Each structure stands twice: as C-alpha cells, then as structure tokens.
Amino acid sequence: MTKASPRERKAYIITGPTSGFGYRTALEVAKHGTVVLVGRDRGKLEEVHKTIERGGGHAVPVVCDVSDLASVRRAAAEITALRLPLAGLVNNAGIGQTRATKNAQGWDTVFATNHLGPFALTEALMPHLPDGANVVFVCSGAEDPERRPAVIAGFRGGRYISAEASARGEWKSGGSTHPGFDSYATSKQCNLATVMAFARATPRLRFNAVEPGFSPGTGLSRDANVLLRLLGKYVLAPLAPFIRYWSTPARSAKVITNVLLNESGGTGVYYDERSRPMLGSTLARDPEFQDRVVAETRALLSTVSA
Numbered sequence: 184m185t186k187a188s189p190r191e192r193k194a195y196i197i198t199g200p201t202s203g204f205g206y207r208t209a210l211e212v213a214k215h216g217t218v219v220l221v222g223r224d225r226g227k228l229e230e231v232h233k234t235i236e237r238g239g240g241h242a243v244p245v246v247c248d249v250s251d252l253a254s255v256r257r258a259a260a261e262i263t264a265l266r267l268p269l270a271g272l273v274n275n276a277g278i279g280q281t282r283a284t285k286n287a288q289g290w291d292t293v294f295a296t297n298h299l300g301p302f303a304l305t306e307a308l309m310p311h312l313p314d315g316a317n318v319v320f321v322c323s324g325a326e327d328p329e330r331r332p333a334v335i336a337g338f339r340g341g342r343y344i345s346a347e348a349s350a351r352g353e354w355k356s357g358g359s360t361h362p363g364f365d366s367y368a369t370s371k372q373c374n375l376a377t378v379m380a381f382a383r384a385t386p387r388l389r390f391n392a393v394e395p396g397f398s399p400g401t402g403l404s405r406d407a408n409v410l411l412r413l414l415g416k417y418v419l420a421p422l423a424p425f426i427r428y429w430s431t432p433a434r435s436a437k438v439i440t441n442v443l444l445n446e447s448g449g450t451g452v453y454y455d456e457r458s459r460p461m462l463g464s465t466l467a468r469d470p471e472f473q474d475r476v477v478a479e480t481r482a483l484l485s486t487v488s489a
C-alpha cells in the first residue's frame with residue numbers, strides 16, 4: 184500500500200465498481216492509489232468504500248447513473264471538484280437486457296449505459312487527465328460478427344445504423360434472434376470504435392480496450408430468468424478458469440489494472456482476457472467508421488442541454 188497521503192496519491196476513476204469485473208478491479212487498483220468509485224447505488228458504493236478502507240486503501244464514492252446524461256455531467260463535475268491528482272479512468276459499468284427499456288432521455292437503456300454515458304463521461308474528464316494517463320474501456324468480443332464464441336452464443340455482431348437509430352433501439356437487419364443481443368453488441372462495437380478514434384485524435388492520453396473474457400457469474404445478465412442465472416453462477420462460473428475465451432472477475436481485474444497503471448504502454452490497443460493484443464471486428468477497425476461513431480455520438484449528446 185502506498186504511504187502518500189490521500190491528497191498526494193494518484194487517483195483512478197472506475198465506473199461500475201459494485202459488482203463483477205469492476206468490483207475486483209476497484210480492489211486491485213486500491214493497492215496502488217485512491218479509487219474514485221462511480222456507481223448508481225449509494226448503499227452498494229458505501230459497501231465497496233468500506234471494504235477498501237478496511238484493507239488500508241482509500242476510496243471516494245461518487246453516485247452516478249451512467250445511463251443518464253444529466254447524472255453523468257453532474258458526476259464529472261463532482262469528480263473534478265474533488266481536486267484529486269487524477270491519473271486514469273476505467274469505463275467498466277455496463278448492462279445486458281433481454282427486455283428493451285428507455286433511459287431518462289428516452290434512449291435505449293443498454294446503448295445509453297454502455298456507450299453514450301461512458302463517452303460523455305470520458306469527454307468531460309479528458310481535459311482533467313494529465314499527459315500519459317490511461318483511459319480503459321471494458322469492451323466485448325460480442326461486437327465482432329466473426330468471433331466464434333460470440334456467434335455460438337447467438338450474437339451477430341454490432342448492428343450500427345447511426346447513433347440516433349441506436350438511441351431509438353433500431354439495429355441493422357439480419358441481427359440476433361435473442362432479444363437484447365443487438366443492442367449489447369452494437370454498444371460494445373461503439374466502445375471499441377471510440378477507443379480507436381480517441382487514441383488517434385488525442386495522443387497525449389492513452390486509450391485502450393480490454394475484452395475481459397466471458398464470465399458467467401457476474402451480474403451482467405441479471406434480468407435473465409432465475410434458472411439461467413443459477414446455472415451461470417453455480418455451474419458455469421467455476422468452469423471459467425479452464426475454458427478458452429472465458430475468465431473470472433479476479434483474473435480479468437489484473438489485466439484491466441495492468442493496462443490502467445501502465446506508464447509506458449501504447450495507445451489504441453485492444454487486449455484480450457490474457458493481456459494479449461487482439462483484433463476487433465473489421466468494422467470497428469475501420470477509421471472511417473470509428474470517426475463516424477464519434478461524430479454522431481457527439482452530435483446526439485449535444486441535443487441534450489446541460
């Protein structure tokens with residue numbers, strides 16, 4: 184544990200630190216600096232906060248619903264007002280849904296939670312991050328229509344038409360027959376496109392992506408039926424360490440933390456669950472597509488007054 188006072192310790196912002204990958208990443212990062220815990224549930228944030236402080240670490244909870252643009256803007260202002268020596272950001276919060284819902288702005292909740300909110304938070308915080316700081320997006324191989332395990336699971340890759348269409352919950356035809364899969368895969372394709380576009384546009388910071396591996400025991404598909412959730416938690420999760428493309432929150436947290444803390448790494452790299460560079464979908468690798476996603480996302484977000 185670092186001996187510096189809380190005001191001097193580097194501070195790392197992590198969204199979604201109350202469950203799954205984000206929780207384990209928060210505990211891991213707390214060994215290296217202050218953790219700014221960004222989550223929607225004050226009670227759960229307090230629990231994580233207490234766990235970190237009991238272990239001798241330091242954390243600051245900030246309530247934020249990343250699906251809601253107003254909440255994201257408030258949280259970004261609150262974080263910068265803390266005047267901590269910010270050193271990095273992990274955009275981890277995310278959801279999958281089998282029944283589509285709308286957020287406070289009337290946008291598809293999955294697209295707003297997984298892409299629009301993290302995008303807005305990142306753009307609001309970027310000016311406050313020092314040169315060389317790492318920004319990590321927790322992405323997913325579900326975005327790639329050619330990734331075998333995702334295809335076997337029923338995904339058909341990102342189905343992006345435009346940011347506005349995604350916000351309306353409309354996806355390119357020929358997608359998945361599973362409800363919610365196109366929304367999830369498209370939001371994750373937009374994460375990856377954003378990382379690559381930001382990496383090119385802002386070389387003073389490092390933007391990298393991590394595909395944390397399939398981890399069936401997390402809360403990601405919490406609206407799935409109870410049988411599936413029990414199967415995931417008690418039957419499939421224990422198998423995760425032994426299966427290719429699968430991982431555990433504890434193992435992937437180390438990968439995410441290493442990318443976040445790396446002071447000499449590259450930018451625009453997509454890492455797999457074992458820290459190896461991997462390729463995203465053909466579309467997500469296309470700079471024209473990446474720039475279109477960024478421009479259309481900015482245009483959509485600018486329609487909501489501050």
Ligand SMILES: NC(=O)c1ccc[n+]([C@@H]2O[C@H](COP(=O)([O-])OP(=O)(O)OC[C@H]3O[C@@H](n4cnc5c(N)ncnc54)[C@H](OP(=O)(O)O)[C@@H]3O)[C@@H](O)[C@H]2O)c1
Binds near residue numbers: 399
């Ligand atoms: N599990 C997998 O197999 C898998 C595979 C590839 C990628 N991923 C990605 O990994 C990331 C973490 O997922 P996970 O599997 O660890 O799921 P998880 O256990 O459900 O954790 C998700 C975290 O995000 C938070 N969150 C959700 N909606 C939010 C909102 N509107 N505002 C603020 N926080 C919100 C949750 O908070 P609450 O506790 O309050 O709900 C929780 O802390 C996601 O980006 C996901 O897409 C997961």
